[in-house]
Amino acid sequence: MKKIHFKPAALLLLSLMAFSSGKGAQAATGAIAIDTALTKEEIAKGILTPEIMWKFGRVGAPSLSPDGQQVVYPISYYNLKENKGVTNLYLLSTKGGEPKKITDEKGSESNPAWSKDGKTIYFLSTREGGSQLWKYTLENGAMTKLSSLDGDINGFQISPDGQKIAYATDVKLQKVTGKEVYPEMEKSNVMIFDNLMYRHWDSWEDGAYSHIFVADFKNNTIEGAIDINKDQTWDTPMATDYDIAEVQWSPDSKKIVFATKPLTCRQYATSTNSDILVYNIESKTTENISSDNAGYDRYPTFSPDGKTIAWWSMKTDGYESDQKRLFLMDVATGVKTYATAGFDQNIETYTWSNDSKTIYFTSGIQGTEQVFKIDVAKKAITQLTKGYHDYTACSFNNGVLVGQKMSIKMSSEIFRIDIKTGKETQLTFTNANIYRHIKMAETQERWVTTTDGKKMLVWVILPVNFDANKKYPALLYCQGGPQSTVSQFWSFRWNFQIMAANDYVIVAPNRRGVPSFGQEWNAQISGDYSGQNIKDYLSAIDDVKKEPWVDANHLGCVGASYGGYSTYFLAGNHEKRFKAFIAHNGMFNLESFYAATEETFFANHDLGGPYWDKSNAVAQRSFANSPHRFVQNWDSPIMVIVGGRDFRIPYTEGLQAYNAAKLRQIPAKLLVFPEETHFVTKPQNAVIWQREFFGWLDKWLK
Structure with a gap:
């Protein structure tokens, strides 16, 4: 797990910033007390609050047993007072009923995987420190620790024959810190780099890389491990997801396919x-099967019959939001x-049928995420589910299809989907005790005509206890x-229900530059940040x-990341529409953003190129329309929120915006979360975020 501490110059109370990637599991938690019951006051009030949000169980992706009769899935719970959470595993019949909790709060569990005979569930756990491999035996409920490796196991895949295991762990390959380069300077905390990609999303490069090891797994012991990525100074599975789902065995257990x-x-x-x-396990050789494509190639799997390898592929190098296309390769030819x-549209998560004739997948379509199926031989695609919801994962086995589903009115739950009719049956009711007492707002689907004559889907979420005879302040949500x-x-932060x-x-437009409305709509925004989408x-x-029922004199504008950019830009180009703004980790000065962000491919594609390329008309137009160039027009109060560990859009972007507002004597407020990243994830920080968010809006809009 990447983790480097350093002490920067004294800026805005940033006395210490700890940087760590999501690589590896969290440390052993000890027993965490979990209480999801609502208080009498919360029940009497009957509306969603930040404190109630942290009582929700957060359901993860399901994994079906080989016979399709049971599903194992994780749920994360949090203790607000202790400011931490824990993830445990649950087992449930796919016919419904009460789930069985199979692990406890002494540690966090992840990566559940079934044995071929369906009698054992393997998983990673932190219950004895670090992240190691454990198993749960269904027959007697026994939990057994299977590994005690020196480093954490970040993910694993057991071969279909049960004789081998592939697992990811970090390998130290480079010296980065001062005391590594100069051992006699053991109290130094300098980091030394001489090339790019020295930090990524939320972590500084520490000279360690995730590698895949293949080992014998006979009698549930790991022996004879071989590093199949030996000496490679890049991560497998890929940063920043480090998703072990990108590593898969062939059905005959003789090969491993992976993305890197x-x-x-x-x-x-x-x-x-x-x-x-x-x-190839036997020859210990590696073959690249997608070298002819210049963009992303990810999430490969073998078909159950071993004859085909599938993966999703993007055509364009540097374009991280290009269309995700499903490719199939005949293994023999x-x-x-x-x-x-x-x-x-895009193909997102997908899963094979047992007979290798069908692939079930999730995809966006007109502002929702649905489950589809494709006939592999005919290449015919059928939409299975319909409705106002998002399916974010699916799993298939022995004729049974289950998916992870959420909506604006419901956090994620597990549903069973009829593979012929698409009929959905809810299997889990994790937060029923909360929904029973908390009223949820209604959402309207609205199609708005744009300035160029196209139709745009806008979700309009009405206040709880909506009264059409009243007037309400409105928020433009910028995605x-x-x-x-x-x-x-x-979302557990940008949550429409709590707004x-x-x-x-809440006015939530699917403006130009979002998926699920076709590739032309999605691609239009690149090189045109200040244009049609605004x-x-x-x-x-x-x-x-x-x-x-809208108070047109009290409108607010809020957003994060690109939505933060949008907020900053609109603050200088809104023609008196808005009375208050909130920007979280947004791009303010595109020149400083370009020079400081880490994934340069993103800035090159979306902005058109570097600001110093004076011959590049697209880039020059982007930088000429940077939000900081319109500060002279700012006339409404603005709150700025930044995370000290955000390396995608460094916190200095927000500092520039806040300073500019104060120097212009615009009412402004700054929230600095020194240890948060592009997101606010710690429970108490998140509650404060919500309180400050609505405190600011209420002050200026009510």
Whole structure:
């Protein structure tokens, strides 16, 4: 797990910033007390609050048993007072009933995987320190620790024959810190770099890289491990997900297929070119099967019959939001087929049928995420589910399909889906005790005409206990990404229900530059940050503010990341529409952002290139329309929120915006979370975030 501490110059009370990646599991937690019961006061009030949000159980992706009769899945719970959480595993019949909790709060569990005979569940646990392999025996409920490796196991896959295991762990390959380079300077805390990609998302490079090891797994012991990524100075599974699902065994247990990005330094920072590799267990050789594609190639799997390898692929190098296309390769001939040709949406998560004839997958379509299936032979695609919801994962075995589903009114739960009719049956009711007492707001689907004559889907979320005879302040919600759908998502921070519970109308447009409305709509935003999508935002708020129940004199504008950029830009270009703004970790000065962000490929593609390239018309237009160039027009109060460990959009972007507002004597407030990243994840910090968020809006809009 990457973790480097250092002490920067004294800036804004940042006395210590600890940087760590998501690589590896959290440390042993000890027993954490979990209480999900609502108080009498909360029940009497009947609306969602920040404190109630942290009583929710957060359901993870399901994994079906080989016979399809049971599903194992994780749930994370948090203790607000202790400011930490724990993730445990639950077992449930796919016919319904009460789930059985199979692990306890002495540690956090992850990566559940079934044995081929369905009698054992393997998983990672931190209950004895570090992250090690354990098993749960269904027959007697016994838990047994199977590994005690020196380093953490970050993920694993057991071979179908049960005789081998592939697992990910970190390997130290480079000296980075001062005391590593100069051992006699043991109290130094300097870091020394001479190339790019020295930090990523939320972690400083520490010279260790995630590698895949293959070992014998006879009698439930790990022996004879071989590093199949020996000496490689890049991560497998790929940063920053480190998702072990990108490593899969062949059905005969003789090969491993995996995704990796075999680039370093400047190339790594400026390219998205990842590849699909196949490792042969017997010959110990590796073959690259996607070298002909320049963009992302990810999430490979073998078909159950072993004849086909599938993965999703992006065509364009540097374009991280390009279309995710499903490719199939005949293992015997090497011939590849673009299986979803003509399908104008993305393929997200997917799973094979046991007979290798069908692939079930999730995909966005018009502001929702649905489950589809594709006939592998005919390449015919059928939409299975419909409705206002998002399916974010699915699992199939022995004729049974289950999925992880959420909506604006419901956090994630597990559903069973009929593979013929698409009929859905809810299996888990994790937070029923909360929904029973808390009223949820209603969502309207609204199609707004844009300035160029197109139709745009806008979700309008009405206040709880909505009264059409009253007037409510309204919030324009600006989505991040930028290419991220405003779907039926449930967020534990940017939560539409809690905004509605505070008596706001929320206007959430699927403006230009979001998926699920076709590739042209999605791609338009690149190189046009200040253009059509900004007009789309204004079209949405201008349309909704005409309603008699909207107080058009009290409108707010809020957003994070690209949504933070949008907020900053609109602050200088809103023509008196908004009375208050909130920007979280947004891009303010595009020149300083370009020079400080780590994934340079993103800035190159979306902004058009570097600011010093004076011959690049697209780039020069982007930088000429940077939000900081319109500060002279700012006329409304603004709150700025930053995370000290955000390396995607460094916190100094927000400091510039806040300083500019104060120097112009615009009412402004600054929230600095020194140890948070691009997101606010710690329970108490998140509650304070919500309190300050609504405190600021209430002050200026009510």
